Amino acid sequence: MRNTTIKIMLAVAGISSLIAITPISVVQASDDLHTKFTEESRKTAQEFMQQLAGTLKQQLDSNGTESAIKVCKEIAPALALKYSVDGKTVKRVSLKPRNQLQGTPGPEETAMLVEFDEKQRNDADTKSLEITKAYKDAEGAWLHYMKAIPTQQVCLQCHGKPDNIADNVRALLAKEYPADRATGYSTGEIRGAVSIRRAIR
Numbered sequence: 001m002r003n004t005t006i007k008i009m010l011a012v013a014g015i016s017s018l019i020a021i022t023p024i025s026v027v028q029a030s031d032d033l034h035t036k037f038t039e040e041s042r043k044t045a046q047e048f049m050q051q052l053a054g055t056l057k058q059q060l061d062s063n064g065t066e067s068a069i070k071v072c073k074e075i076a077p078a079l080a081l082k083y084s085v086d087g088k089t090v091k092r093v094s095l096k097p098r099n100q101l102q103g104t105p106g107p108e109e110t111a112m113l114v115e116f117d118e119k120q121r122n123d124a125d126t127k128s129l130e131i132t133k134a135y136k137d138a139e140g141a142w143l144h145y146m147k148a149i150p151t152q153q154v155c156l157q158c159h160g161k162p163d164n165i166a167d168n169v170r171a172l173l174a175k176e177y178p179a180d181r182a183t184g185y186s187t188g189e190i191r192g193a194v195s196i197r198r199a200i201r
């Protein structure tokens with residue numbers, strides 16, 4: 001009896017010391033939190049992209065490409081802000097951004113975008129590519145969801161090969177975005193990602 005008690009005490013002490021030496025820099029988001037955040041973010045990304053695509057299509061159909069550029073410039077950041085609630089930051093990022101201020105990825109976003117590109121090269125279905133990561137940086141601990149945005153046919157009039165973009169559209173893009181890098185895409189290529197991040201408390 002006494003032996004068993006001692007064994008249990010030793011086991012408890014062993015486990016406690018293991019816990020004590022676990023480095024704090026490892027970010028532990030519980031499985032539940034990870035899954036819940038991924039599911040919520042997947043839904044947010046879907047809604048955000050659907051609204052944006054709807055507005056874009058409407059503008060293209062009724063007012064043409066040039067006016068759709070202006071809508072993109074105002075609507076995209078406004079919609080991103082609308083979804084940035086409950087401690088979340090929602091935006092679109094790209095390895096070749098058009099909007100340098102809002103579209104330039106941070107280090108973790110860059111790593112996830114590179115991962116998407118690798119998967120695309122390995123013929124993954126780009127429509128369903130997503131990643132959720134938990135990590136810590138100088139600003140805090142984070143849960144970060146990224147959903148790849150594949151290029152569709154309709155995108156090419158503003159993101160396709162420069163030679164295939166209409167002159168008036170190319171001129172307006174050059175005026176509005178002098179540092180634009182977001183041309184030269186073909187259908188199926190990953191244009192960027194919806195990025196959703198929140199702090200782990």
Ligand code: HEC
Pocket residue numbers: 053056065066068069070072073074076077092093094096097098099100102103149150151152154155156157158159182191192193
């Ligand atoms: C009418 C022209 C036009 C069309 C068509 C268009 N875009 Fe864009 N796109 C823009 C403009 C303008 C911006 C910069 C918006 C801003 O200032 O935030 C942009 C920005 C983006 C960004 C944000 C990252 C960055 O480069 O700044 C992504 C992602 C994107 N577009 C994807 C797409 C996809 C996918 C399609 C097709 C479904 C598409 N776009 C169709 C004009 C267009």
